[in-house]
Amino acid sequence: RQRYQHKLLLEGKQSSMTTSRIKALEDIGFIWDSHEAAWEDRLRELLDYKKETGNCLVPSTYPGNPQLATWVKCQRRQYKLYWEGRPSNMTAERIMELEQHGFEWELRSSSFAGKKKTKDNDEQNTVIEDCGEFELFMNLLTDLPEGEDDDKLPLDLL
Template identity: 40%
Template sequence: INGHANVPQRFGSLGMWVLHQRTQYNLMKEGKDSPLTSNRCKKLESIGFTFKCRPTYLSWDQRFQELVDFKKIYGHTNVPTSSGQLGSWVNNQRTQYRLYKEGKHSLLTNDKREKLESIGFEFKCRPTITPWDQRFQ
């Protein structure tokens, strides 16, 4: 359905089953008893199953490219923070921008800021709150 066999643990029983396969694989590789046979490993590998699944570190430019790809699909750069690592990265760019605007130490260089601006990145996605007195008028 999703084009991969990398199921997160949070996906209920399927996620737990995938975790169990990886645990059994590690036991097998260590020469310990495991119900996972080489035949089962081959079957899992034939569908793209990855036994060693650690999140990889992506550079700023790689995350930026993910954001460009996200925008091509969804038409905007407002990635929800609940959308995994890209959402966290986008949130961090906004935090770094706020620090930059406040004159504090920020990891957001001018080059990075300009790249984000070039794709229409919104550094402030929350609407500005109009003071009560202005609304009253």
């Protein structure tokens, strides 16, 4: 009820929420966006996993934290939906945040058979053996309405 009233207030609609009620709720640690808070919690768990293992490659069946394994799988799925232009909870900000920590979107068993991992100067580089992925990328660019959805592309692609 509090979140709904807060949303109404932000939308400029009639609401029983007041600034004093907002302050009182925030003073006791009320979280307005529970979905974002849950995402941030899982991100912290991923970073803890990275500290322990040196990477973000959480196994799909990880007994140490099955919820984290499910979350990681969900992030990859949301990323795919995002790039397909379908409804997704993924955002450019989340993509950048995950990539900043070394999150890998495609794994060796991915559907992109044209990718092969190689070791070069102690860094992982992706070698594209065919142009299938490049074609997919170009199709995404040409399908975007001019100037309208530029925010859907990660900044390193602009």
